[in-house]
Amino acid sequence: MRVTRLRLRDFRTYATADVAPGPGLTIVHGPNGAGKTNLLEGVYFGCTARSCRTANEREVVRFGAPAARAEVDLADAAGATHALAVGYAPGEIKRLLADGAPVEALIDVGFRPLVSVFLPDRLELVKGPPALRRAHLDQVVAAARPARSATKRAYSRALAQRNALLARVRAGHAPRDALCAWDRELARHGIALRDDRAAAVAELVAPFAAAAQDLGLRGTLELRFRTRSRAVDAQALAAELRERLGADLERGFTGHGPHRDDLALLREGRELRTYGSQG
Ligand SMILES: Nc1ncnc2c1ncn2[C@@H]1O[C@H](COP(=O)(O)OP(=O)(O)OP(=O)(O)O)[C@@H](O)[C@H]1O
Ligand SMILES: [Mg+2]
Known part of the structure; x- marks a missing residue:
């Protein structure tokens, strides 16, 4: 399973972001504090509804914004496509969508990719x-x-x-x-x-x-x-x-x-x- 597109809204430094990684290895480079790890965290958040950096999820909401959102488009080796979306407002239950349908937990979603982050x-x-x-x-x-x-x-x-x-x-x-x-x-x-x-x-x-x-x-x-x-x-x-x-x-x-x-x-x-x- 490959992430073909990531869209973020009010996630960490990003008011909006729209990224379409290519089929090979993706390298994100830039100066310190540019938002590289934030982008990686956005992929993780969209795939797992959790942060790979903090247990305090409020931190992922962009300063001054009421809620954060991460959406990922996925494609498997056979070419089948799927989509996951995670909406999060502090103090509220997360809104999770799998292929557009609300779900209670992403762990129950069969096509959810297994992601591993090394920080x-x-x-x-x-x-x-x-x-x-x-x-x-x-x-x-x-x-x-x-x-x-x-x-x-x-x-x-x-x-x-x-x-x-x-x-x-x-x-x-x-x-x-x-x-x-x-x-x-x-x-x-x-x-x-x-x-x-x-x-x-x-x-x-x-x-x-x-x-x-x-x-x-x-x-x-x-x-x-x-x-x-x-x-x-x-x-x-x-x-x-x-x-x-x-x-x-x-x-x-x-x-x-x-x-x-x-x-x-x-x-x-x-x-x-x-x-x-x-x-
Ligand atoms: N909730 C938030 N809202 C707005 N900005 C935030 C939020 N959380 C963190 N930041 C900002 O994000 C920036 C850090 O981004 P990030 O960790 O992605 O940097 P980086 O590109 O990985 O840098 P480095 O090369 O040092 O690892 C900091 O400037 C920090 O102030
Ligand atoms: Mg970093």
Whole structure:
């Protein structure tokens, strides 16, 4: 799928923009602050209804304008064309159109292209804390299997509930046994989440190694999913949670489970995070 045209209105620096990239590689050049990244962000916003730069979407609306809009025209390899449009006014629900028809979420749109943006701060994915890699992995799962994105939400909800209950038990407002039900719930979603992530990593292993080779990196490049728990099923994970209850109560939060997983990027068995070069 290729973006054949981008139209922006009141998006960042652009009052209006109308760009028709050619079929090959497109290079956008210009002085600092000219609006290059804004244009890239506009493509991303039109394809995903999200910003690739900020979680605070108000920032994308041009200063002084009430709303921003991004429209992309798409063409697939067979020549079929599609269109996506995203209208956004702060405080209001986004207006999303797929081939002119309103939709609730672009993730449900079959022809939506998968876009990947590399900004300098994306190096944090390699160098930064595990939470960033987990979040990225969960995005890969959501993009490749939209139906599975519910697992992460269910796990996060169960984790928040268990942590809240831990605080109540600590304060003497609830009995320890009350945690049993949440342990089971957390373990059930935890195993599902771990399996989703493991499946996503398994699919990424070969392309990652191939991309590393294309970049000319010497040595064996490897992607490895590091799970906190070795539990084979939900029952075993629930038992592990149970074993660590004392420590959790002391700490005040759940210290074990998929929210502590990590994705290791290794070269010759060594962490790129620690030993990799910048480039
Ligand atoms: N909501 C907004 N409304 C108007 N202007 C904005 C908005 N958000 C950012 N800008 C302006 O956009 C400009 C930055 O544009 P952009 O980040 O696209 O530059 P760039 O061409 O990528 O520059 P560089 O080469 O430094 O990366 C800044 O001048 C900033 O003030
Ligand atoms: Mg830039």
